[in-house]
Amino acid sequence: MSTTTHPFAPEEVMAFVDGELSADRAQSVSAHIDQCTECSEVAAEFRSTSHSLSNWRIAAVPTQLEERVTAASQKTPLRSVAVGSNGFLPIGRWVWKHWVLALGASAVALTVLFAIATPNLLRSRMAANEASAIGRARAIDTARSMSVDNARTDSSKVRGLDALTPAPSAGVRPAEAMLSQPMIARTVSLSIVVKDFDASRASLDAILARHNGYAAGLNVATPQGAARMLQASLRIPAPQLVAAVAELKALGRVENETQGGEEVTQQHADLVARLKNSRETEQRLQDVLRTRTGKVKDVLEVEQEIARVRGEIEQMESEQQTLEHRVDFAAIDLKLAEEYKAQLTTPAPSVAMQLRNASVDGFRSAFQSLLALVLFLAESAPTLLLWLMILAFPAWLLWRRYRRSLAMGLSL
């Protein structure tokens, strides 16, 4: 038995037979094989093994397969051309992935478009509302100034349900005017949110001055760190109520609006009649006192009666004035609230401070999440362990079976 030294391993001889060696290396191995019978035999054995494998022949491809594939290829001959023409796949050739992508992109585009367009639409709508309200108010103002002022010169008691109701013409007596129109005491309650509180306050004063109104009460609250509030009880001449309300609404966003009207025609008529009677009574008593003579006691009684009637008359006149004032001047309960904007009370913290705060927050967050995990494990670990013990063995069996099936699938 002899021992021969070979410069090349059998694996290298195999790689040479397979043509996998570099040219230099292949030349060296080839030269060695030419001289070494053992290595030559090894190479021959590899070739022989490959030759043996060539005995494993496969049947020809079924003709049906050829027909099917050829038919499929005929259906899609121009696919790449269509894609390349404009860079997009025709819709007819889309698969589910393309549809999902297209729908998703459309949804995103629509969302973005909606997000951009909505504020603009709202803004333009609000602006249109404000403009129309102001325009309407100005038109009403003009109409009122032409008709109502004229009426006020002759009649100090102009009342109307509607601001656009024609005013009594000159020459009509107040009593007739009172009888021809119902007397209504109007009340309006408005709650408005404004952006610029100071400007709204100035506008409120201007509106009051423009419409000859006044503030029966006004309260402004400016709490710290909250929105400013204004509560006012306004009195506006009834004919200008609609215009004034429209202008007030234009100050901001109306949150709440309530309008009411109390008809006091009957009440006023009663009052006028009683007043007339009392005045006539007073007149008769005056006549009795002037024309009749009698005892001092009787005279004193008449004077007492005159004083009582006089008192009643004055009280009724006061009531009448109040009633007429309520009709002449509509009451507006106004609440103006400012849109609260948080103010920076302190300057922005420095970068170092922000880093420190972020670090503290991060540490706290990490600790809390760790704590949450520990708590979760403490709470759920026994249950999880129980199920793990129950399911581990079946899962392991299934896994082993799957691996075995996979290995069997690898077999021929």
Added chain:
Amino acid sequence: MQDALPALVLNSEALPRHAMDETPTSQSNPAGPRASVGADVSDELLMLAFSKGSSDAFTELFARYKQPIFGFFRRRVPEPTQAEELTQETFFALLRAATRYEPRALFRTYLYAIGFKILRAQRRKAAFRATFFGQRNSVPDPARQDATESGLWVRRAVEKLEPMDREILLLREFEQLSYAEIADLLQLPLNTVRSRLFRARTALRTLLEPPFAPSTKDAAPNTVQKGERA
């Protein structure tokens, strides 16, 4: 399936080796009305032409590779009909993926990569079904083999090899992929492919020897070390 196709980048410069019976060559094309179309054109150029819309190019490619791909599957699945379906699926996938083809590797490597993906998916599905639905993979029965197929003793011997060694051996011997291409396809190091191929061939040679033939085991390459052979 075409969505999962690999983007192979192979740098193998290995040339196709000796032609076996299924080696795709332009000379082995069957004569036909379109046999002359691209008969002397490389696979890669044909595929590029097909990706630009030439159906004749695909016909030529199909003519060249229908038998190799069918053989690829037939040697790896038990049923001929299954091999037929997988072959069809491979060419359908090629049709669908044609527009994305880039000639970065040899066409046959690209095609075998598609086939191998499809084969692996089929194996996974079969294993899943066998695991959870109790459907056993049918073990190939020699009696059910196609009468026109031959080499039963070779099949038996190859069947006894370890699965991965067998896969490497088949890819090398029948699909004639280079070591680098096999390594890329199976995600293995190049040296592992070479050593496993050596091991498979050595084992196969032993398995193919007649049982009572004069023993040559003493000279078996797997029993000797580099630098010294008895």
